[in-house]
Amino acid sequence: MHLVLVDGSSFIFRAYHALPPLTRKSDGLPVGAVAGFCNMLFKLSEDLKGEKTPTHMAVIFDYSGKSFRNDLYDQYKAHRPEAPEDLVPQFPLTRDATRAFNLPSIEQEGYEADDIIATYACQMRDRGGKVTIVSSDKDLMQLVDENVSMLDTIARPGQPPMRWIGPDEVFEKFGVTPDKVVDVQSLCGDAVDNVPGIPGIGIKTAALLINEYGDLETLLARAGEIKQQKRRETIIENAELARISRKLVALDCNTPVQIPLDDLVRQPIDAKLLVPFLKAMEFAAFTRRVSTLLEVDPDDFSADAALSATAEGHSGQSGTSADTGAAHRTNHGPEAHAEAVLEKIRAIPCRHEGYEIVRDAHQLAGWVEKIIEMGHVAVDTETTGLDNQQADLVGICLATEPGAACYIPLGHVDGVGDMFGGGRAEGQMDLRTALDMLKPILEDPAILKIGQNIKYDLGIFARYGITLTPIDDTMLMSYALDGARNNGMDALAERWLSHTCIKFSDIAGTGKSQLTFDKLSIEKAATYAAEDADITLRLWHVLKPRLAAFNATTVYETIDRPLVPVLARMEARGVSVDRQILSRLSGDFAQRAAALEEEAHELAGERFNLGSPKQLGDILFGRMGLEGGTKTKTGAWATGASVLDDLALQGVPLAKVLLDWRGVTKLKSTYTDALPDYINPRTNRVHTSYHQAAVATGRLSSTDPNLQNIPIRTEDGRKIRTAFIAAPGNLLISADYSQIELRVLAHIADIDALKDAFEEGLDIHAMTASEMFGVPIEGIDPMIRRRAKAINFGIIYGISAFGLANQLGIARSEAGDYIKTYFQRFPGIQDYMEQQKRLVKAQGFVSTIFGRKIPFENANTKNPSERAFIERASINAPIQGSAADIIRRAMIRMEKVLAAEKAQADMLLQVHDELIFEAPADKAEAALPVIRKVMEGAAEPAVRLAVPIQVDAKAAENWEAAH
DNA sequence: GAGCTCACG
DNA sequence: GACGTACGTGAGCTCA
Structure with a gap:
């Protein structure tokens, strides 16, 4: 006899986290976890064929709400986060799925799945049969013996897809034989379930003590003999806590199970049950696969009407479980706990x-x-x-x-x-x-x-x-x-x-x-x-x-917190800046500024402060009486670059001179004059400060000085980058993500045309132009390509006809036509945009693919302009934010991988989609592929992107040359 | 210290 | 049809 007991609740959570948030096509019902759950059950029955074929089998679920353990200790499992919103309706569906597999679905009020599992396991063992518990929950390890083993089906990178856990594996984990696991757990406690244990005692110490004294009671009775004073005192002081903990972790083999063991006899998978369920869930590919293996024709079955999208109340009525979000919002839920702590x-x-x-x-x-x-x-x-x-x-x-x-x-x-x-x-x-x-x-x-x-x-x-x-x-x-x-x-x-x-x-x-x-x-x-x-x-x-x-623990613990020491080291390293180059440039810029200033005064017919927008506005639109002036929101004349560009185009020479003057004085005051003052006399380098909690989307920002806005777009500006140099004997490496935000968009919005284009390595803007204007990709008119590029950027920003028209200098109506065409060519984009708008209104935040929340205050504002603004920002935030999370993950992993691969390079700077390193000149080339590999793979294993990520990396003497 | 302008992704 | 617009930042300058 062989009894297989599946820990259903852990299956659900694993399925949920392993798969992207799939929804049922016809009504949007979240079904990702159900799909994963079915896959795992099906795979399990395949894996257990042969000598491991079960004679008895069942799936056991936790009954939500309190169990008898809460009466022992009201904080038990009090830290459990609430189930994610889109998982809640899937709980009852997984019970349906279990029955569709012709398996008993078992849960019982007041008991946890572990107790029911323990009870059946004991019963089968007493009859002399074998038991397999499908779970990775360490709390179940106390049941293991020569007849009871566990099967962990979780796939971890670099490890086989399933792992058998017997007495040896338990010993490896707890340092004691399975029968002593409970004693160890009652000493060391369990942070996840909020089992207190004895403060300051971990698994290692607990195992040591139990192996020495035999069991918990003996240890507590003879605690006075412990040599270490501190340890002795805490154990004596907290003996009662350990006893409570023991009751919390010890599984009850005498649960009054309502379904007798004999009723768990394994029934074969029945296509009449399974196929209608899969069809109702609209798992097309899976239905085909199952049908083929069961040798039936899927067309012979129709979808289970009670569960179909057309059936009313599908998500609330099926199943018997109260395992829902609402049930978790009881006095013992994590939110209530957080509020209680606050008080x-x-x-x-x-x-x-x-x-x-x-x-x-x-x-x-x-x-x-x-x-x-x-x-x-x-x-x-x-x-x-x-x-x-x-x-x-x-x-x-x-x-x-x-x-x-x-x-x-x-x-x-x-x-x-x-x-x-x-x-x-x-x-x-x-x-x-x-x-x-x-x-x-x-x-x-x-x-x-x-x-x-x-x-x-x-x-x-x-x-x-x-x-x-x-x-x-x-x-x-x-x-x-x-x-x-x-x-x-x-x-x-x-x-x-x-x-x-x-x-x-x-x-x-x-x-x-x-x-x-x-x-x-x-x-x-x-x-x-x-x-x-x-x-x-x-x-x-x-x-x-x-x-x-x-639900913010994962982002905090896996992305934000581990980045802290990485950034601290980057800041401490600083970057070498060549004073002479900057000073030469300053002199050059000063001369040109002076000449331009003189010219401006002549053209204006009077001397004025070129740096004063107020004086300039008065001269241009007042005294000179030029047309086309607009006012800023405070009523002053606007004199920004786009205004001056227009005037220059109209043939106002003063406008051009002013633009040039602004260009050189900006470079001089903000960069060539200011940067040398930031050189630290102790290290002779410039140390920026990164701010990790400043940007709404999850990006970093840089101050004192800001090294994320060093010029690059103009020829004069680029000269400033030549002043960022490697230390003698070293080179700088610049590694930047290619089109990261568009790739992220292709992934999130699931746009096939974009995904294919990235897969094939096409010029993405040319491809867009080709799709939109129906011209071949090769030899595309640069003007057309420029427009397509502006549209692609516009999409990322939450496009508006006004914005696009402004950017391209075309009529608003023409811009509107472009947008319309774009949406027709890439229909998924609009769905994505509407989805983010809905989300921000419904929950007050949108999220990155790694679960970072980007909250918006006033998400439900009635003010039309503010509302439009929030909509655009909530379209942009998941894209910019997911890209930001990806590079954060790369940075966290970078140092360790470089060391492991014996590559030498120090990470110095981050500029949103670019990382700058310094490496010994003879080691730089070897570091490039390692850096690229880390950056390109940074989303994994948390997220499997649907597009390839590409990083370009280069080494050179200075930042300008390396980029 | 607010407002404007402009450097970057 | 209002509303005023592309998303996210930081710094230097003027002027009150």
């Missing part, structure tokens, strides 16, 4: 004073001990400035619990106003001594360091030889949850805690007379600084459960 934290009053000032090693040792005990700490550094590549450390704040924070002054000076700078202030620890005490904590992989914009602190600590890890960042948590709103600490404190933080200017003054942090008295500094750490810790408590409750 709890808000109830702890914020103080502005009374924080401890740590002045000696003894005090600091107390904090170190407390931090080890907690396993996490909020950290904030105070420094002499805002540039973390130059500022010096002045003090460190730590917080372990809301209200429990300290300030460690390390670099305060006194003698304010003394031109000799005064001396070191009294009552501070020696900097090195303090750092030596803190380093083990700050680098301990078991202690979480929590910060607000922790990249700044990473940069500071790195310069003192400390690598902060692992980390959490409240700013990035807020970003993953609420997008690019003000994610600064003061705003977050107001938003979540209704607390007004002390402003830096309140203690340091403003403007020119503002004091740097080291000049503040230690007492004054302490209130401000310790509050920062305290608030950061409170925000962490509030935001952490919200990530889970609002």
Whole structure:
């Protein structure tokens, strides 16, 4: 006898995440998870043919809502995120699918699937039969023995598609034999199910203890014998927690199952049941495949009427399960948990004073001990400035619990106003001594360091030889949850805690007379600084459960958080900039500007400030009386480039001179004059700052200086790029994604013509022109191609006839015709646009292919122009944002792969679709293919793109030549 | 500090 | 038919 028990709920979630969000064609019902579920069931029955053929088989589901474990411990599984919206209607359908496969679908109120599985497994084992549990859930591993094995069908990259789990595999995972798994789990707990365990004990320690003492009760009884003082105390203190945990993880083999084991006898797959179901789901290809294997003609069956798109209420009525989103929104749902935490934290009053000032090693040792005990700490550094590549450390704040924070002054000076700078202030620890005490904590992989914009602190600590890890960042948590709103600490404190933080200017003054942090008295500094750490810790408590409750954990944990140390290293490396080149260019630009200025004055007939749009407008449209002037929204004359372009075309020489003057002065003031001032005297390089939580779509931004807008479009501008050079003996590598946004669009909107064109490596704009204007791709008129290109860009931006007309300098009606033609040629595009508009209105956000949410406030505004704006932005955001996520993923993976492939190149800069590296001259060529491979494959395995991604990479002495 | 202009993707 | 427009940024300058 062989009983096969399928863990249905884990099948559903796996199916859901493995497949793109398919919908049923005729009515849009989400069916991706159902499709995956059917595939997995079918594959399983194929795989189990031969000697493994089951005599008994069933699919077991979790009954939603509470189980008896919630009565034992109300926080059990409290962190579980709510099921995604489009998965909810698929729960009942998977029960239908199970029955269509002629399998019993079993679930029972008050019990989890695991208990039912355990009960049947025990029954079959007692009869002397074999059992296979199809699941990868480690909680089921306690059931494994020589007759009970598990089968994990999840496919992981680089591993076989299925894996048998027997006693050896369990030992590998838990360090104990299967019968002791429960004891280990009750000690180490389980973060996923929110089983508490004993704080500070992980799998390794738990296995060690259980192997030494035999089982949990013996261990607890003899806990006094444990040598390590800390461990001994926590185990004695938390013995009860371990006992509760044991009850939570131990599976119940005596569930009063309502269907006897004998009724689980395997019935053969019956085409009469299966084919009508598959037809109702409209899985055409799968229906054919199944029919062929069952040797039936699919046309002999009609779709199951009760489940068809035409049937009313299909998604709500079938099945028996209450496993829906609504059922999860009970008192124990993740949202409720997040709200409860928020209330709890808000109830702890914020103080502005009374924080401890740590002045000696003894005090600091107390904090170190407390931090080890907690396993996490909020950290904030105070420094002499805002540039973390130059500022010096002045003090460190730590917080372990809301209200429990300290300030460690390390670099305060006194003698304010003394031109000799005064001396070191009294009552501070020696900097090195303090750092030596803190380093083990700050680098301990078991202690979480929590910060607000922790990249700044990473940069500071790195310069003192400390690598902060692992980390959490409240700013990035807020970003993953609420997008690019003000994610600064003061705003977050107001938003979540209704607390007004002390402003830096309140203690340091403003403007020119503002004091740097080291000049503040230690007492004054302490209130401000310790509050920062305290608030950061409170925000962490509030935001952490919200990530889970609002489905933002994956983006935060797999994209945003791991990028932090990568960016910190890029910022620390900086880039080499050649002063001489810039200074020569400045001189050149200055001469040309002066000549142009002179010419402008002559043409205008008076001397005026060319840099003043106000004066210029008055001259052009006032005194000279030129036609075609428009006003800006404040009523001033508009004198932007497009206005001056028009005038120049009309034959106004002054306009052309002004355009040229603006061109050179822009390059001079913003680049050739400004950049040298950013060269760091310590490193002799320019270190930009990347902002990770600033851009709505998920892009990075760069400031101080902005290295993402270095000129390239004009010949003069490009000269500036020649000043970005590799260090002696090195080369710069530029690697950029080709047409990444159009490729992403082709994937998201599922446009066959675009996908094919990218597959074939066609010139995409020429292809568009060819489709639209019916001309051959080869030898296309450059003018026509230019128009097609503008349209392609327009599509990405949420096209409007006005915008396109403006861009191309054509009539609005003509632009409107182009758009119409485009939509006819590529019908999927309009569907995509309408879909995003619907989504933003219905849920207040749109999403990237990796699940990043881009929220829009006022998504339901009645104001027509604001509404149109939000619509265009929500069309653009998933495209720009998905591309941004792809390059973030590439950056995260880059360093590790370069090291593994023994390629040498340091990542320096990111410019949205381009990465710049520095590599030893003789190693650069070898690094190119590695870099390309990482960038081109960055979406996988999370998303399998329907288009190939192409990256062009080149090495040269400077950025201009490498691009 | 707001508004304008313009550099980039 | 209103509404005022292509999407996303940051910096330097003028002028109140």
